[in-house]
Amino acid sequence: MESIKLNNGELIPNLGFGTWQLKPTGEAYNSVRTALDAGYRHIDTAHIYFNEGSVGRAIKDSGIDRKEIYVATKLWNWDHKKAEKAYERSLKKLKLDYVDLYLIHYPVSKTRIGAWKTLEKMYSEKRMKSIGVSNFTIKHLEDLMSKTSIVPAINQVEFHPFLYQKELIDFCNKHGIVLEAYSPLAHGQKLGDTTLADLAEKHKKSVAQIMIRWSLQHGNVVIPKSKNPDRIKQNIDIFDFELNDSEMQAIDALNENLHTCWNPEKTA
Numbered sequence: 361m362e363s364i365k366l367n368n369g370e371l372i373p374n375l376g377f378g379t380w381q382l383k384p385t386g387e388a389y390n391s392v393r394t395a396l397d398a399g400y401r402h403i404d405t406a407h408i409y410f411n412e413g414s415v416g417r418a419i420k421d422s423g424i425d426r427k428e429i430y431v432a433t434k435l436w437n438w439d440h441k442k443a444e445k446a447y448e449r450s451l452k453k454l455k456l457d458y459v460d461l462y463l464i465h466y467p468v469s470k471t472r473i474g475a476w477k478t479l480e481k482m483y484s485e486k487r488m489k490s491i492g493v494s495n496f497t498i499k500h501l502e503d504l505m506s507k508t509s510i511v512p513a514i515n516q517v518e519f520h521p522f523l524y525q526k527e528l529i530d531f532c533n534k535h536g537i538v539l540e541a542y543s544p545l546a547h548g549q550k551l552g553d554t555t556l557a558d559l560a561e562k563h564k565k566s567v568a569q570i571m572i573r574w575s576l577q578h579g580n581v582v583i584p585k586s587k588n589p590d591r592i593k594q595n596i597d598i599f600d601f602e603l604n605d606s607e608m609q610a611i612d613a614l615n616e617n618l619h620t621c622w623n624p625e626k627t628a
């Protein structure tokens with residue numbers, strides 16, 4: 361695993377374990393335990409996943425030193441006007457006294473600037489290591505940066521070969537924002553793609569591993585998710601091969617602006 365330096369000097373492991381849709385029962389707990397055992401040291405959750413409690417227990421029960429695990433959670437839309445309370449509630453559920461990264465989950469038009477100012481205040485009080493945003497388009501980032509003082513460390517967005525957001529990556533690079541790719545496997549919808557299958561065969565890897573590797577080589581933080589122990593292990597086994605330039609370009613060309621989740625372009 362490698363680390364990427366954020367615009368405030370903090371390091372983030374470039375591969376993380378996503379927990380969206382992992383049920384707040386044994387599923388989230390067992391999957392996070394498996395991920396930590398497999399070597400993941402970065403766990404991404406959110407208030408709206410309703411599994412922060414299970415994630416927190418799995419982290420605690422793993423026995424791994426807190427400082428060795430990078431933990432991210434997110435502020436949900438209905439909490440924008442009470443971000444401090446929401447953050448404290450997340451910490452309580454996670455059984456932690458800080459998170460490494462706190463994100464605004466979605467760029468809600470009327471409240472995102474106020475929410476970000478509260479995150480800026482909490483960050484300046486050193487209550488979390490870094491702050492960032494999620495699902496922000498260039499328009500949302502420009503709006504935020506023109507009205508507030510701290511540039512987000514991270515923008516976590518849907519990003520995979522079928523949603524290759526080149527303009528957004530270029531914009532983020534220019535402004536020192538690291539792009540974090542969620543649903544890097546296109547939510548499992550494109551695992552039969554023939555270009556990817558050919559590359560998988562050539563590298564003796566799976567299509568999923570090719571997709572994760574492609575995103576990492578674009579300089580992203582990548583957070584695949586799975587509830588299956590074999591696939592959890594498979595998704596971290598991507599540091600022993602490399603895609604060459606022409607392979608990267610062939611994958612870039614698969615873009616078809618496929619949003620498997622939200623399309624925040626429509627949000628003012």
Ligand code: A2P
Nearest residue numbers: 543544545546547548568584585586587588591
């Ligand atoms: P499962 O949890 O049964 O493994 P994304 O992270 O892009 O949203 O994709 C998540 C989806 O991809 C889930 O349905 C997950 O199913 C599936 N998935 C995760 N890892 C792999 C893999 N290595 N091979 C095939 N499917 C995978």
